[in-house]
Amino acid sequence: MVRMALSYWLSKAAPKAWILTLFLILCTGLLVLLHMQLNNWQVGFYNHLQQHNFTGFYHALIQFALICSILVATSGWQTHVKMLLQLRWRQWLTNKYITLWLHKQNYFHMKFLVKAIDNPDQRIGEDIQLFVTHSLDLAVGLLRHLITLIVFSVVLWRLSGEIRVSLLTTEVIIPGYLVWSALLYSAFGTWVTIKIGRPLMLQNNLQQSNEANFRYSLIRLKEYAEGVVLCKGDTWEKHNLLKWFSNIVITQLAIIKTTRDITWISSAYTQLSTVFAFLIASPKYFNDELQLGQLFEISGAYWYVHSALAYIIESFGKIAQWQAVTNRLREFCTQLRLIQSQHLASNTSFYNPDTLITKELSVFSPAGHILVNKLTLALPGGESLLITGPSGCGKTTLLQTLAGVWPYFSGQMSCPPDSSVLFLPQKPYIPIGSLRAAVLYPYKHVSVTDNKVEEALHICKLAALLPRLDIETDWSKNLSPGELQRLSLARAILHRPKWIFLDETTACIDAAMEAEIYQILKEKLPDAAVISIGHRDTLTSYHRKILKLNGTGGWSYSEQPQQ
Template identity: 30%
Template sequence: MNRFNLTVVKRFWAIAKLYWLGNEKKGANALLVLLGVLLLANTQVKVFLNTIQGELISALSARDSARFWQGVVIALGGIIISGFLNSGYGYLRETIGIYWRRWLTDRFLNQYFSDRAFYELSNFNQEIDNPDQRIAENVASFCQQSIQFFVNIIESIFVVIAFSFILWSISINLVLALLIYSILAYSITIGFYGRKLTQLHLNQLRKEADFRFGLVRIRENAESIAFYNGTSQEANKIKLLFNEVFNNFKRLILWSELYLNIFKYPFGNLTLILPAVILGNQILIGKLEVGKVTEAMGAFGSVAFSVNLIMYQFEIFTKFAASIDRLYIFYEYLKQPRKETANKKIDIVKDNRLAVENLTLETPNYQKTLFKNLSVELQPGQGLLIMGESGSGKTSLLRALAGLWNSGTGVIFRPELEEMLFLPQRPYMILGTLRDQLIYPNAKVDVSDEELRQILHRVNLSNLAERFGGFDVEKDWSYVLSLGEQQRLAFARILVTKPKYAILDEATSALDVNNEENLYRLLLETGTTFVSVGHRPNLKKFHQLIISVSLPVSSNL
């Protein structure tokens, strides 16, 4: 079990040190010190109030009215001060947590988008599931719960030190009983319940994420599912995913709410009677005031709770440990350079031309050769049309041009990706305004509303802006526009951003012939060098070069 704890601590610190030793460490640590000061002050007030409580009980037992009412006034003052201190450190704790989350989220997002790691995760890595959940939920949980645990630990240390002196001053037997009690609580809780609860929480996080992802896929593919009449299959699959959530949660609550609580509550409530048992004889023979029992019970309970914080919050701790595990695996993946393989790779040379020399392209797993020894070069303003049967590797060549696939041999000469615009068959409609759609992916394009209207007119979307209330209205464009309208809107991006090179993967497949030919005529007018994947014979007249790709063959590599 010690090995288990050490692993959690190492993984926690590997992520935590990024912030606390990073570029914001001065401000973060200053807030942390201030938080510690407030916690120390609050602990002193707790000790003071515990002592006053004992004084009140002693005053009542002695029927000393002046002593009693004086204690009440003093206690009220302490309660007010305690309220201010608790509010202050609670606000400060949450503030530190949200600043930490902002920094760490930004760090993960930068790595997630660096070298297009998001694409590799989505297409080639099945071990790291639901990166969206890890960034959105696990980072939040990590930061907020870390600060909460830190506060609890620091407060516990202050409480143990302060109240232990009180217990020692009353009876050394109280300290010895507390030591034995704490050792038993820690050993049983960690030793018996630790691994099981952590694994169950880890499984629950994964299964909840899979269930949510399944629901998202249904929303995103609702029309296709409806057309296929696949309602029954999809419903059964979602119900199966939820059953896994349900069954794991049943096991989780069995362990956390039944097995753990059977031990935790009775053992925790021993603090209510142990001080009275230990001091009872001295009270009965008159060696101690009655109020000392109340004071000892308060101090004993506070120290016992602080020392055994792991027992009282063990279910939360194991959930936190599972979250650390998911976030650490994600962090380790993102911080590593993209994997280099021993297999042959395509060389990409930055150049002011678009060409391939002796290109042999294979699937990423090197199990199929899509085509061999392809050589072609485009002159400025020329168009290349790639035709062939479905599954022959046409789109794969575009992936190679974009640098997404590099399995194979040969050389690709191409400019920087910023000079190229890729239009897939199903356009990507970003979250944003109509203006955002038109200038994507270049957010710095300066173009007037009138220019945008003229461009929309040229792609046969004349009334689009007026239809939705202007260029600055946000809509779910993938929902409110038909696929044909989306393809024309995406094509308008070429006219807006004016790239030197355009790559079109069946980018006009949802259009009729007249609209398709109109768009290609516009493309020729721009002087853009372009590569198209398509099936229709009428596209040939818009391209100077044509490649026909056959079905792939098995590779012996």
């Protein structure tokens, strides 16, 4: 996953990515140098104060204003470029994940994995955003602190001089003792923080899943609000939502405890570090080896070195969250690639645009149970087939197999091309957007005149919707089930598919409307093959061929006289 994320700098967008990255590095390095200049500036400033030198004090203030002006401008541009790079990287990575998720119906096949991925919407919508933001923040912070450590370690080494330490009868000379003191102090603080804060990474990972599950429960309640209110399920839903939220509370309490312990360590570490530099440099100052300005320069240089070495301590919470979202995205990416390695339907199908043919086709459930055993049939274009049988016998699964989306089958069959297939399910899918886009779905750029759209809506008795043709809304929430069915029928009239699959399409409408739908299909699409699933006896009169499944893999096939 990380390899795929970093491939942004090797993609077609690489030139812009590298320009932004190099500019960001330049700004980061310049900021460190400007801070070094400010630290050097302290020497003259405090010496002028100690010597009551007003002229030197005035010139130091002018120098300070100049350095700060450049620093403020550079800091603003660094923030601008970093946020722009975050946006471009997220845009590229989101496109990659959406493409991978939708590739060869991965979003559909994913639910058949042994370990199904939860909340792919959150992983694409939120986890990528957090990954990109934290990755750049941590990378820029690491670069800045690395440059700071190198630059100010040199400064601190120069200012430290050497110290003589007597060990028994031996005198040991330690050069750059301030640098060694900072390294030991920071190493100890980092070790303690990592040891105490290690559980935070697992806790953040678990909390991401808890938040996603709770949000999904809220969205699902909104989606099925009508069913819940009719069942008087308010109390049950409240209990269910609070149950999911209790997982968030339990995990958050653990995060609070771990964060509190880390805060104690980092706070004590930071407070002690403010006086640590003065303590270890004070002997030289009281021996008149240092002036006040040099003491403040040592303190400033030490603070920058300490800050660079304490980067892991100060960023531990962000590192933990970054690792959590990285693990979730890596798991998501791994599962998507696993689907591609599985045996899909395209491996055992052949192309025949005019006739749907099956040769000893056996259809299985994901668990391996046989649903249809060795089905052999041929359905030419313009014919009609009704698939019937008891509930749960595999009718919908067989329909999905014939349409080329179900992966668990053996034998051979011809899959019609995608452009010639249209599904009319019991609950039609209507994308959020304009009514015009809903009618033309899924072919966004298809060339259809307004007259044809209006004619299709008139035929399907939806003329009342014509004034709202370009209004964007969630039409699945604003239209009745009957209107949704007629809208999907208008879609079929406009696209003129050669193969129409109806999955319990008329189960929730009356017999009159059912007859109307099949009559329109027969008149407007006479060359299209119609394959239906249903239980009603009335459906028999609209189909010439009947396929009955018995639920144990067996089947029977019959033909009615041509009407």
